[in-house]
Amino acid sequence: MKAELRTCPATGLRVHDQADALIKAHAVVATVALLVGGVAAIGVLLTRWQAVHLLDVVWFYRLLTVHGMNMLIFYIIFFEMAVLYFASAVLLSCRIPAPKVGWLAFGLMVVGTLLVEWTMFTGKADVLFTSYVPLRAEPPFYLGVILFAVGALVVVGHFFAILVVAKRERTYTGSVPLVTFGALTAAIIAAVTLLHGAIVYIPTWLWSMGLMNIDPEFYRLVWWGLGHSSQQINVAAMVSIWYLLGALTVGGVVLNEKVSRGAFALYILFISMASAHHLLVDPGFGPSWKVWNTSYFMYMAVLASMIHGFTVPAGVEMGQRLRGMTAGLFGWLRHAPWGDPGWSALVFSVVIFGFVGGITGVTFGTEQINIIAHNTLRIPGHFHATVVAGTALAFMGVTYYVIPLIFRREIAFFRLAQIQPYLFAIGMTIFSIAMTFAGTFGAPRRHWDITFSGAPFQVEFSPAVDLVIGVMAVGGIVGIVGGAIYILVTVVSVFFGRRLGPEESGVGAHGKGLPLGIVQPPRALGPGDDDTTLARHPLGHVPGTMVLVIVFLAAFVVYYFVNWKLLSVVWKVG
Amino acid sequence: MATYQTGIQAPQGVWWKPVHGSEKIWAAIAFAWCMVLFAMMPLWHLRGGQNPSGIRHRVEPAAYSARVREFIAQYQVGTDGGFPVVEPPPGSHVYLQAAMWSWTPVLRLQQGAEYILHLSSVDVNHGFHLFPLNVNFQVVPGYDYGLRVTPTAAGEFQIICNEFCGVGHHLMVGKVVVVPPSLAAAEGAR
Numbered sequence: 220m221k222a223e224l225r226t227c228p229a230t231g232l233r234v235h236d237q238a239d240a241l242i243k244a245h246a247v248v249a250t251v252a253l254l255v256g257g258v259a260a261i262g263v264l265l266t267r268w269q270a271v272h273l274l275d276v277v278w279f280y281r282l283l284t285v286h287g288m289n290m291l292i293f294y295i296i297f298f299e300m301a302v303l304y305f306a307s308a309v310l311l312s313c314r315i316p317a318p319k320v321g322w323l324a325f326g327l328m329v330v331g332t333l334l335v336e337w338t339m340f341t342g343k344a345d346v347l348f349t350s351y352v353p354l355r356a357e358p359p360f361y362l363g364v365i366l367f368a369v370g371a372l373v374v375v376g377h378f379f380a381i382l383v384v385a386k387r388e389r390t391y392t393g394s395v396p397l398v399t400f401g402a403l404t405a406a407i408i409a410a411v412t413l414l415h416g417a418i419v420y421i422p423t424w425l426w427s428m429g430l431m432n433i434d435p436e437f438y439r440l441v442w443w444g445l446g447h448s449s450q451q452i453n454v455a456a457m458v459s460i461w462y463l464l465g466a467l468t469v470g471g472v473v474l475n476e477k478v479s480r481g482a483f484a485l486y487i488l489f490i491s492m493a494s495a496h497h498l499l500v501d502p503g504f505g506p507s508w509k510v511w512n513t514s515y516f517m518y519m520a521v522l523a524s525m526i527h528g529f530t531v532p533a534g535v536e537m538g539q540r541l542r543g544m545t546a547g548l549f550g551w552l553r554h555a556p557w558g559d560p561g562w563s564a565l566v567f568s569v570v571i572f573g574f575v576g577g578i579t580g581v582t583f584g585t586e587q588i589n590i591i592a593h594n595t596l597r598i599p600g601h602f603h604a605t606v607v608a609g610t611a612l613a614f615m616g617v618t619y620y621v622i623p624l625i626f627r628r629e630i631a632f633f634r635l636a637q638i639q640p641y642l643f644a645i646g647m648t649i650f651s652i653a654m655t656f657a658g659t660f661g662a663p664r665r666h667w668d669i670t671f672s673g674a675p676f677q678v679e680f681s682p683a684v685d686l687v688i689g690v691m692a693v694g695g696i697v698g699i700v701g702g703a704i705y706i707l708v709t710v711v712s713v714f715f716g717r718r719l720g721p722e723e724s725g726v727g728a729h730g731k732g733l734p735l736g737i738v739q740p741p742r743a744l745g746p747g748d749d750d751t752t753l754a755r756h757p758l759g760h761v762p763g764t765m766v767l768v769i770v771f772l773a774a775f776v777v778y779y780f781v782n783w784k785l786l787s788v789v790w791k792v793g
Numbered sequence: 794m795a796t797y798q799t800g801i802q803a804p805q806g807v808w809w810k811p812v813h814g815s816e817k818i819w820a821a822i823a824f825a826w827c828m829v830l831f832a833m834m835p836l837w838h839l840r841g842g843q844n845p846s847g848i849r850h851r852v853e854p855a856a857y858s859a860r861v862r863e864f865i866a867q868y869q870v871g872t873d874g875g876f877p878v879v880e881p882p883p884g885s886h887v888y889l890q891a892a893m894w895s896w897t898p899v900l901r902l903q904q905g906a907e908y909i910l911h912l913s914s915v916d917v918n919h920g921f922h923l924f925p926l927n928v929n930f931q932v933v934p935g936y937d938y939g940l941r942v943t944p945t946a947a948g949e950f951q952i953i954c955n956e957f958c959g960v961g962h963h964l965m966v967g968k969v970v971v972v973p974p975s976l977a978a979a980e981g982a983r
Binding site: 392499503533538587592593660664665678779783792 | 797812813818835843875925927933944951954962966968
């Protein structure tokens with residue numbers, strides 16, 4: 220079969236029609252999963268808000284299961300599969316070597332998803348996202364997850380094959396771009412993660428049919444090898460998208476390839492140790508195991524994130540300065556395209572992931588501090604800042620470029636698309652911070668009724684908790700509105716948006732339906748654009764970023780030590 | 794002098810180039826902070842009062858349940874809300890059983906005395922949460938988690954389950970009463 224490659228009028232990249240089709244298919248299913256998970260989110264949120272307490276107990280836990288599976292597995296992994304095809308076939312101008320295998324893998328993932336959805340909605344799997352053994356779901360639930368994981372594993376293999384074919388057929392020269400390298404990191408972590416999934420779900424499936432026994436602590440260990448490591452796929456994919464969005468929106472540069480690639484390599488080496496974050500107050504493991512693993516071998520993966528958290532804004536700052544935005548510390552931010560939803564999503568994603576998600580995550584993942592965080596609302600407060608306001612928002616931002624570049628459509632309701640990242644980011648920030656606060660008072664996560672009506676002894680949380688949970692609910696509703704706008708805009712654009720003609724790049728377009736990075740692409744840098752032309756600043760080449768990271772570190776230090784102080788006042792335990 | 798390209802362009806030739814001063818400084822600061830983060834955990838084991846180490850064993854749920862019944866028979870002093878109230882002497886082993894959906898028994902402990910508090914479940918995973926202090930431990934069937942605890946304040950505390958364990962999850966509330974040493978001594982004399 221001869222591969223048909225079109226030339227993208229905006230970027231000059233050569234795109235295989237099968238790559239287009241596979242990216243579209245995975246992105247569309249991802250969006251459907253986001254919709255299902257989002258509807259479930261409304262039910263869960265309005266039940267946790269005790270003043271409303273919408274759902275009965277059975278449907279609360281059922282929709283919480285639906286929410287977790289759809290958001291953390293189906294939405295995010297389908298989207299990541301689209302990212303893998305994009306970062307390999309599109310960025311390297313390569314054909315898809317085995318389209319049939321690609322569609323077979325997609326089919327497996329869809330069948331697995333449908334099986335899981337069916338078991339969840341019919342009440343055969345009220346076991347929440349983690350399905351801790353010996354809580355038991357019916358066998359098709361586990362089978363569905365296995366089929367999904369096998370399909371995803373095949374896509375990861377296909378991604379590696381595309382890299383090999385691109386190299387052999389010399390579709391690019393030099394080394395793969397940094398964004399592709401980051402996607403490769405995500406793919407390697409995905410392979411490790413999905414193997415953990417196989418190791419845990421196949422025996423669990425057999426156990427659910429009464430064919431073997433599973434130790435509950437073994438299950439927790441290996442399950443989190445899937446559950447937390449899959450969040451590291453998200454981190455690697457998200458950071459790649461940060462570099463991608465920086466490049467597309469303002470022409471952000473890579474300060475140093477060695478540093479950024481080295482940081483990705485640190486992720487590969489150490490990040491799957493994070494299973495331990497969930498086992499710090501478990502009876503199955505000793506202190507030295509906990510300390511080594513929770514710290515990803517002396518925080519080497521945290522170091523990697525702190526490096527990316529510097530190099531992404533620094534690359535943007537350098538790009539802006541080289542293009543003449545040299546005024547003061549933050550002129551490069553003031554003159555940024557704040558009306559471009561790709562740009563605003565990038566900025567919010569970096570800031571919220573770092574300041575809210577990163578700081579809380581490292582703090583709660585400290586062996587002893589976990590005593591005052593485990594299974595409280597602090598934990599979902601943390602990961603809604605990382606995986607929702609961080610990863611999902613970055614994925615939303617890149618969608619505003621994928622629609623014109625891959626789907627070849629104009630964005631519908633562009634004014635709405637422009638405010639969407641703001642609504643989503645503000646809503647999710649309020650939501651995450653309020654949730655974390657409620658957890659600091661001890662409010663448990665995954666709980667239908669924290670007034671404990673009908674329990675043998677009375678428990679009364681301080682009125683502050685009610686207030687904080689009310690704030691959380693308001694933030695959550697704003698976030699859900701932002702998410703709903705995203706789904707509306709993408710669905711209408713993809714199915715009804717104005718088609719861009721085969722030669723139409725969008726550059727210089729007057730219509731309102733395209734992000735600025737496409738209408739007015741950032742000026743390409745040439746050999747004349749070197750940093751010696753920039754005025755020296757006492758804080759170095761990227762002084763604005765230097766100030767921002769120092770503020771970040773100060774916030775980190777304060778939050779971290781405040782938590783040690785909070786820990787030191789509870790009962791002595793050891 | 795350095796020229797730049799974006800993350801979607803393939804670098805040509807050798808990209809292993811000297812690192813910027815700013816990047817070096819930040820990487821060094823971040824590395825130093827990571828070492829602080831790492832050092833705090835062993836340090837707290839040596840100097841801090843709160844560690845999740847415990848005495849850890851495997852235990853059959855039936856055997857654990859039998860041990861809890863034996864413990865109750867030995868030290869029961871009354872009942873509260875339908876649960877036995879147990880007052881073990883300071884320094885003793887205390888056995889708490891998590892089950893769908895209760896914590897057994899109710900404990901009476903002395904302020905300032907150390908106990909070895911054993912936690913285990915006889916069915917699914919549960920979560921030990923001491924209210925209102927926000928102290929949390931995972932309770933796993935098949936494992937006995939023996940924590941040396943010293944109640945540092947007197948008063949009434951509740952135990953909430955914070956690991957999802959089925960539709961009765963929110964009903965699973967237990968109780969711990971901590972009495973000041975003077976009161977305990979007076980009761981002993983009477």
